[in-house]
Amino acid sequence: MIIQEIGQRGVIFTFDDEISVYLIKGDHYHVLCDTHLGPASMNAVKDYLPYRLRPKELLVFNSHSDWDHIWGNCAFEDALIIGHETTRTRMLEIGNFELNRLKKFHNGRIELKYPNLTFQEKLTLADEGIEFIYAPGHTIDSSLCFDQRDSVLFVGDLVEFPIPYLDYYDLHAFVQTLEYIRNFPARTKLSAHSGIVADDLIERNLAYIEKIQQGQSVPRDMIGPSVEVHQYNLNNLLLLKYEPLIRKKFGPNFDYSAYKSNFSDLGTIPSEDFKAKLQNYLKRL
Numbered sequence: 001m002i003i004q005e006i007g008q009r010g011v012i013f014t015f016d017d018e019i020s021v022y023l024i025k026g027d028h029y030h031v032l033c034d035t036h037l038g039p040a041s042m043n044a045v046k047d048y049l050p051y052r053l054r055p056k057e058l059l060v061f062n063s064h065s066d067w068d069h070i071w072g073n074c075a076f077e078d079a080l081i082i083g084h085e086t087t088r089t090r091m092l093e094i095g096n097f098e099l100n101r102l103k104k105f106h107n108g109r110i111e112l113k114y115p116n117l118t119f120q121e122k123l124t125l126a127d128e129g130i131e132f133i134y135a136p137g138h139t140i141d142s143s144l145c146f147d148q149r150d151s152v153l154f155v156g157d158l159v160e161f162p163i164p165y166l167d168y169y170d171l172h173a174f175v176q177t178l179e180y181i182r183n184f185p186a187r188t189k190l191s192a193h194s195g196i197v198a199d200d201l202i203e204r205n206l207a208y209i210e211k212i213q214q215g216q217s218v219p220r221d222m223i224g225p226s227v228e229v230h231q232y233n234l235n236n237l238l239l240l241k242y243e244p245l246i247r248k249k250f251g252p253n254f255d256y257s258a259y260k261s262n263f264s265d266l267g268t269i270p271s272e273d274f275k276a277k278l279q280n281y282l283k284r285l
Contacts, residue, residue, distance in 0.1 A: 001044055006188065007150030012195075013044055019068055020192055021045070022154045024147050026128040031059045033145050033154045034192055035072025040108030042075035061132060062115060063156025063192065064142045065090040066167075067098040068105070073113035082123065083115030084134050086141035091115070097257040101264075135181070137174030139167045146186065153186035161194040161201055162224035163208045166233040169240035171213040178206045212237070232267035235274040239263055242278060249285045 002014040009025040015036060022033040023045065030049075035042055049058070062070050062083040070091065073081055095112045117123075123132040129148035136142050138157045145154040157165065158177060168174065181189065182202045189197040204222065211218050212233065223230045247254050262281055269277070 003044070003048065006190075007147070007152055010147060010150050010152055011048065012190065013048075014195070015041060018193065020190070020195065022145070022152075022190055023048070024128075024130060024145075024150075026125070026130065029057050029059050029125065029128055031061055031125075031128070031130055031145070032076075033061045034063055034069040034156065035060060035075065036107070037068055037105050038071045038107035038110045039075035042072040046075070061145050062087050063145065063154065064139045065094065066139065066157065067095075067102055069156065069192065070095075070112075071099075071107070071110050074111040075108075080117050081113060081115045082117045082119075082132060084141045084143045085118040085120060087143070088115045088118055090139070090141050093256050097260060100257075135177040136168060136170065137177035138164055140170075142168075142177070144181070146184075151185075151187035153181070153184055153189045154192075155181055155189055155197065156192050159189070159191045159194065159197050159202055159205055161191075162204065162222065163226050163229060163233075164205050165229060166209070166212070166237055167240075169237065171209055171237075174209050175206060175213065178202055178209070182206070228267040231269075231271070234271050235266040235269065238271070238275060238278060239266070242282065246282070246285070
């Protein structure tokens, strides 16, 4: 693990899997952005807290509801958990499925702990100079955290090297969010998976999404080593396109876990084969 102080009050904890969480040491509250893979991961944060931050209350911010960002919430039993309103909704739907499917990544005994303070467009801690901003793209619930005093913007998974995961059908919204991040007046921009973000990485992510949006082929050098991620994106966008129809077919009997268990090979199956598999699934409904 690498622990790096940034600005006057920020601390980045980067784990061996290169996933980072970001701590802001405020005047009245301390804000922890994301909680990694479970309560054992958060021991590093807890070890850091007693010596410098003991008197103050900890707030947890979930940048979105993916498993590798929320499993450590339960390490802080009394903490207020902040997230977009769709973060709570999405966690309630997909949380147990991911918890069971990805047991090999558990880091400690995990109990899902959901956001108990949600917002729609923006939530501001005025006395602390901290803003939480809704910014859909990577997922429907993706959000940003901006430390106004240090001019640091935590972007979660909205920017990644070399390409982002696409887990939301609205690519136009993702393009708008990346343009917003690109133009945001922050001195430093932090990604949960790719460290400090340079402008050229934002442009690279934008170009990638725009090519997919326009139905163009993506150059191999743009994809880099993330061939499986790219294949996942192509197939997942198709799945997301059909998901409303599938939900409508099942109605109140729709079961997310049963539905998703049919499509665990998104990153390995060619798009034409996946499309045929999806169409056969729809015929059987």
